[in-house]
Amino acid sequence: MKVQASRRRGAALVVSLITVMLVAGLGAALIQLQASLDKRHAFSIDRRRALYIAEAGLAEAALAISQGKSGTLASEDQPALYGGGLYWVESIDLPENKIALVCTARVGTAEFVLRTLVLPNLNPVSSLGFFGTQGVEIGWGTVADGYHSGRGTFTTQLDPSEPIDTTGELLLVGSNGDIELDEGVVGTRADKLEGDATEPDGGFSWSTVLEGDGREPDSGGEPGDIWGSPPGGSGEAPPLSAPPGHPTRLYGRLRPGVEGVVLSNGFSEIDGRIDAFRELPPLPAVTLPSCSETLLGTVTISGEVTNVGSEVDTRIEGDLALAAGATLTLVGPKVIDADRLVLAAGATLRLDDSSGPIQIYARAGIECAPGSIWESISAEPDARGVTVIVDQMAGNQERVALPDGGRFHGVLYAPSDAVMVPAGLRWFGSIACRHLSTEPGARITYDRRLGIGGDGVPTLPRILSWQIVPVGDGLARNLAVEPLLALSLRGVVPLSPTEAAPETHCEIQYVDVAGLASTYSGPFTGLDLTDVVRIVGVRWIDVRDGNLRGWLRPSGDDPTDAIETDRGALKKQRTTLTSLGGEPRAGLLSDALVVELIASVPLDKLAAEDAEVQEANERNSAQIDPDRYLDGADNVKWDELFDDVVERDAGVDDVAPVPIVPGG
Amino acid sequence: MRGNGRSSGFTLVEVVIASAIFVLLSINVWMVTKAGRSAAATGTFMMTLEDELHLTVDRISLALMAADSSAVDGPAMKPLSSESVSYQANLGLEDGQVVHGPLEEIQWIPVATEDGRIVWRERPSEVEEREMTWSNAVPQAYEDEVAGNGIDDNLNEIEDERGLAFTMEGARVDIHVTVERVDEHGRRRPLSRTTQITCRN
Numbered sequence: 001m002k003v004q005a006s007r008r009r010g011a012a013l014v015v016s017l018i019t020v021m022l023v024a025g026l027g028a029a030l031i032q033l034q035a036s037l038d039k040r041h042a043f044s045i046d047r048r049r050a051l052y053i054a055e056a057g058l059a060e061a062a063l064a065i066s067q068g069k070s071g072t073l074a075s076e077d078q079p080a081l082y083g084g085g086l087y088w089v090e091s092i093d094l095p096e097n098k099i100a101l102v103c104t105a106r107v108g109t110a111e112f113v114l115r116t117l118v119l120p121n122l123n124p125v126s127s128l129g130f131f132g133t134q135g136v137e138i139g140w141g142t143v144a145d146g147y148h149s150g151r152g153t154f155t156t157q158l159d160p161s162e163p164i165d166t167t168g169e170l171l172l173v174g175s176n177g178d179i180e181l182d183e184g185v186v187g188t189r190a191d192k193l194e195g196d197a198t199e200p201d202g203g204f205s206w207s208t209v210l211e212g213d214g215r216e217p218d219s220g221g222e223p224g225d226i227w228g229s230p231p232g233g234s235g236e237a238p239p240l241s242a243p244p245g246h247p248t249r250l251y252g253r254l255r256p257g258v259e260g261v262v263l264s265n266g267f268s269e270i271d272g273r274i275d276a277f278r279e280l281p282p283l284p285a286v287t288l289p290s291c292s293e294t295l296l297g298t299v300t301i302s303g304e305v306t307n308v309g310s311e312v313d314t315r316i317e318g319d320l321a322l323a324a325g326a327t328l329t330l331v332g333p334k335v336i337d338a339d340r341l342v343l344a345a346g347a348t349l350r351l352d353d354s355s356g357p358i359q360i361y362a363r364a365g366i367e368c369a370p371g372s373i374w375e376s377i378s379a380e381p382d383a384r385g386v387t388v389i390v391d392q393m394a395g396n397q398e399r400v401a402l403p404d405g406g407r408f409h410g411v412l413y414a415p416s417d418a419v420m421v422p423a424g425l426r427w428f429g430s431i432a433c434r435h436l437s438t439e440p441g442a443r444i445t446y447d448r449r450l451g452i453g454g455d456g457v458p459t460l461p462r463i464l465s466w467q468i469v470p471v472g473d474g475l476a477r478n479l480a481v482e483p484l485l486a487l488s489l490r491g492v493v494p495l496s497p498t499e500a501a502p503e504t505h506c507e508i509q510y511v512d513v514a515g516l517a518s519t520y521s522g523p524f525t526g527l528d529l530t531d532v533v534r535i536v537g538v539r540w541i542d543v544r545d546g547n548l549r550g551w552l553r554p555s556g557d558d559p560t561d562a563i564e565t566d567r568g569a570l571k572k573q574r575t576t577l578t579s580l581g582g583e584p585r586a587g588l589l590s591d592a593l594v595v596e597l598i599a600s601v602p603l604d605k606l607a608a609e610d611a612e613v614q615e616a617n618e619r620n621s622a623q624i625d626p627d628r629y630l631d632g633a634d635n636v637k638w639d640e641l642f643d644d645v646v647e648r649d650a651g652v653d654d655v656a657p658v659p660i661v662p663g664g
Numbered sequence: 665m666r667g668n669g670r671s672s673g674f675t676l677v678e679v680v681i682a683s684a685i686f687v688l689l690s691i692n693v694w695m696v697t698k699a700g701r702s703a704a705a706t707g708t709f710m711m712t713l714e715d716e717l718h719l720t721v722d723r724i725s726l727a728l729m730a731a732d733s734s735a736v737d738g739p740a741m742k743p744l745s746s747e748s749v750s751y752q753a754n755l756g757l758e759d760g761q762v763v764h765g766p767l768e769e770i771q772w773i774p775v776a777t778e779d780g781r782i783v784w785r786e787r788p789s790e791v792e793e794r795e796m797t798w799s800n801a802v803p804q805a806y807e808d809e810v811a812g813n814g815i816d817d818n819l820n821e822i823e824d825e826r827g828l829a830f831t832m833e834g835a836r837v838d839i840h841v842t843v844e845r846v847d848e849h850g851r852r853r854p855l856s857r858t859t860q861i862t863c864r865n
Contacts, residue, residue, distance in 0.1 A: 030704070037711050044718045051726070098757070117756055278734070465756045466864030468730050475726055 039109070046108035047476040050085060054105035054114040057087040061101045062461045064501045065091075065120040068538050068552035071101050073500040079487070081494035083107070086483050088500075096148060097452050102469065106483035110476045113469035120452060121459040121552060124284055125432045126387075126411040127451035129172025130444060132436035133283065133415070134396075135260075136175045137182050138248055138268075139423075139440040145251040146171040146446040147428075149380040149409075150550070154428065154445060164246065168271065171252030171446045175436075176280050179256050181248055181264040182440075252446070283415050283432060286391050288361060289335050291315035292515035292533065299338070301326045301347075308336060311515030313534070320362075322347035322372070329377075332356035332384055333509065333517050333536045340364045341388075343403060345371035351386050351410070354378040356509060356517060356536055357553065358410075363391040365399025365417065373406035374425065384537065384551055385450060386410030386429075390417055396434060411450055453553045502543040509536040509551075702848075709847050713801075713855045717843045720782060720799040724770055724839050725861045727784070730754065732764060733863035739832030743816060745840070747772040747826040750788075754865035762865075770798075772828035778804050779844075782828050802827035803844045807856040820858070835863040 057080075061071040071091035079086035085107025092100040094117075102115045130136065130144070138144065147157045147167045159168040173179060248268035256262055256276050264270075291313040298318035299308055306329045308314055316338040322328050324344040330336070333356025341362040343349060351358055351374070366388070368374075376386060387410060390400055397416040404422040410429045412419065418435040421427055427444045430451070438444060453459065471477040487494060504523050511534040512518045520527050537551040629641040674682070728736065731751035738749040748771035752764040769788045774780040781800040787793050805811040806825045808818035816823045822831060822840070829840040839861065844854040 034708065037708065037715065040715055041711065041718075044715065044722065048722065115756075463864070465754050465762070466730060467753070467755065468726055475723070 043109045043476075043478055046110035047112060049083065049107045050105045050110040050112035050476060051114070053083050053085045053087050053107055054103045054112045056082060057089050057103035057105060058101055058114055058116055060497060060500065061089040061091065061103065062116075062118055062463070064503075065099055065101075065118055066459075066461050067540075068120075068506075068549060069501050069503045069540050070542050070544065070549065071099050071118070072502055072544065073103075073497075074495050076104070078492055079106070079483075079494055080497050080500040081484075082497050084484075086487065086494055095151075096448060097150070098464065106479060108482060109479050111471060111479055111483075112476045113471050115465075115467045115469050116463050117465040119462045119464055122462040123411075123451055123453055123459050124282070125413050126430045128174055128281060128432050129430050129446045129451075130436055131174045131281075131430070131432040132419075132434060133176045134435045135177035136173055136179045136435075137437040138173070138180070138250065139182050139438040139442055140267075141246060141248055141441040142438045142444065143246075143249045143442075144171045144173065144438075144444045144446075145169055145249075146448060148448045149383065149428070150449045151381075153380045164249065166249070166251060167445075168251050170272070170448070171250060171444075172255070172430075173250065173252070174255035174277065174281070175260060176257040176277070178260045179254050179262045181250075181262065181268045182437075286361075286389055286413070286415065288363070288391065289313060289315075289337055289359070291335065291337050292511070301328045303327075305329070307331055307334060312511045312517050312536075313337075313515065322349060330358050330360075332358040332386075333511070335359045335361070337361040338363070341366045341368075343368040343372035345369040348373040348375060348406070349403075351376045351408075352378055353384045353386050353410070354382045355384070357385040357387070360386075360388045361391070362388065365390055365397070365401075366414075367399075367401050368403035369401075370404050372403040374403050374408045375406045376409035376428075378409070380409055380428065380447070383409055385453060385553075388412045390414035392416045400433070409447070453551075503540040506538055506540040507548060508538045510534060511536060705848055709845070709853070710855070713843055713845055713853060716799055716801065717841060717855050717857055720802075720843065721839060721841050721857050721859055723784070723798050724782075724841070725859055727751070727753075727768065727770065728837050728839070729861050729864050731863050732762065732865040733835035735764060736832065736837065736863060739830035739837055741833055742821045742831050742838075743823045745822045745825045745829040745831050747828050747830070749830045749837075770828075772802055772826050774804065775800070780804060780827060782841075799841075799843055801843045801845045803842055803854065805842075806840055807842045807844075807854045837861055837863065 057073060061073050064073065065071045070093070071089060073087075073089040074080040075088050079088045085105055087103055087105040089101055089103045092102075094100055097119060099118045099120060100115065101118060102113065104111065104113045106112075129146075143164060143166060145166045146169045147154050148169075151157060154167070155165075157167045157169070158165055162168045250268065250270045250272065252272040254262050254270065254272065254274045256274070258277055258280060260276060262274050291311075293309050293311045293313070294315040294317060295309060296317045298321055299316050300321045300323055301308070302323040302325070304327045308316070308320065308328070308330075312333055313335040314337070316336065318338070319340040319342050320336060320338040321340075321342040322344060324346045326344075327348040327350060329350040329352060332353040336359070338361065341349075341360060347369075349372075353376070376383070378384075386408075390413070392415045393399075395416070396418070397414075398418050400412075400414050400417045400419045402412075402419065402422055402425055404424040406424075407426040408428065412429075412431045412433065414431075414433040417433055418437070419431055419433040421431070421436075421438045421442045421444055423439040423441040423443075425442075427442075429445075429447050431444075468475065484494075505521070506524050508520045508524075508527055510518055510520065510532045512531050513533055515533070517536065518531075535553075537553050539548050539551045541547070542549050628644070629637045631637055728749065728751060730753045732754045735752040736749060737751070738746045740746050748769065750767060750769045752767055755763045755765050757763065766787045769785045771783050771785070772780050773783050779800075780802050782798045782802050784796045784798055785793060786795075804826060806818065806820075806822075806827055806829060809825055810817045811824055811826070814823060820840070822829060825840055827842040827844070831838045831840075837860070838858060840856070840858045842854050842856040844852055847853050
């Protein structure tokens, strides 16, 4: 009996143990399942966080690039800390100014890698190549191609396989309207668009409209025909005016406007492609510089002269005129702001931008007599950029007459004017204007290097491509160890994002308070900013190879008087408004009501003609509290008012008028 | 036997009381266990559902973020929507030209009266077509939307959107996803998420 009793107790123990094991096993399985779900959930969240950190890293790198740095940030050995995770960016310089950025971000359990291709500081004007907002007309026999002066001079990049001296590389011709290839055939756009129209005299007649996809919509011929020489067929070919010995040759990309087409009679040879703009590229407004010295009256140059004025930035209250036989050499860095640039026959304007950029503002146009010359004398790879700007003006203007001789390397920006490139003027660079045409036999070459950098207009990096680099499961890698923990185990302290860029030393060219060009070399933080009026250019020492990177103009406009001008406009409007008087305007004599009216009118209206500003009489303010802008003595605080009006109008297309209560 | 002076076993009252206590405790334990098990099952169920929703939305978002906005086809502007999108990823530049990846497609496909699945395809209708199901618990209509009545029932500015719906404006794509599964009580449990992405290329 004792043995049996003992057996029973043992059996109970075994049963209990089995039960406990089952329960424990079940519990462990549940915990494991839950842990697995938690882990997946955490990974899903960490993956998204890592994506955001990677995007932030790329944005930081793009900012560094816009400052002329390489774009490299931190490193795998010592990453940067941001948003509770770590990141580093590797950058690779590619041909044609492009930079590839690869950002790796690690946070929690996930690693995410993004890759982008960036064009630094794309200039919205010079990157357009040869551009006419209202159309482009390429004269018969024009040869147009492209090159990159960063790779050497034009002659070193010639393609020996081409029958003429050309690189055979990418040109860029664009327009908001049509691109017309003038082949000496008389005809209107309507004639060409009709396609099957016949010549009135019943002779040979054909035409080709090249659409964005390069097909012949109207002629019905083989698509390949349009690139070749004039097609044969019945009839007699129309006579060509002043044939230059070879047909028009265009190497590159033609971009007509959204509704535009490329009009051709098929004589031109195009080695490239046609694709219309999807949306019209915006052209920036011309902002005139604020010069440190002013010369009164027209400045006439005779004989041989180097530079005008004693300082870097010179405003001429009149024309800059070169008399017959005169030679003016402008040496960069130099800014000239004149009413007009006038060259008499036999005058020569020489441009040396090897030591700094040259900007010529010809507010009211350029007038170069036949026989005058523009001559760029810098070696193309050393050129820092020449920009000639004609101020915009309402209506279609014809204020630009270029010299008919010489060799120009730079950019011409004349948004309101028609520009014709003479056959005798060899043009390297780009032109953006209202209507662009080339004389028969002209020779133009687009320099893609000039598409990068400020040169008087604000610029931004452009992201050309954005990719997720597959790692792990294809989207992100699952990390075994928390990255911050792994870093601390290695004894590494992560960098802060502000210290992530390895570049510390640079060379800065600037205009000092005396108005002269100066150069500083050393750590960026060592520059005495109190002595700096304007940054001309900056280049950083690339820590990857110890070499200086290329010069880069800072993004943004040159300093202008715009702010002061607008402040003045506000004060002027106060005078206008308070002088209105009478009923129902009597109330306007109160400063409070003047402020109220000014605050209710968009800034651009305030800066416009007085008559327009008087619309303020019809408005009141519901947007800005006028009491803010009056001090205890009821004086207007103009600066605060101006700043708030600017801030209010930023990004607002139109400020809705609010009906005024008569008499205030 | 009597000499021991001790009775073996329990009195009836003791047994009854003990049994009653045991039953009460058992019922209590059973109820607690049942409630706990139910809560755990519901929690696990919802977490699984949420996980599936997040994973699906993430996959769709990341695929479309890398797409070239000009090569995205399908999504309509609100109040219309589409249950499919085709796109091409931007692989970078070569000789100044954008290099696109193969055509890809994300589509909601019905599998039963009320349910469907989200399918991703690469090179659709070609010999090398690849196909992957990203979720097989996507209902015919988005949460709180009644399909086919022409009304925006759930007040999200889209009419009659499906369990997978795309709307697009410029380079911005709105992705609306509902996943729905039947829980242990036989109830249909939907979970929805709307996310907005911008095509980066």
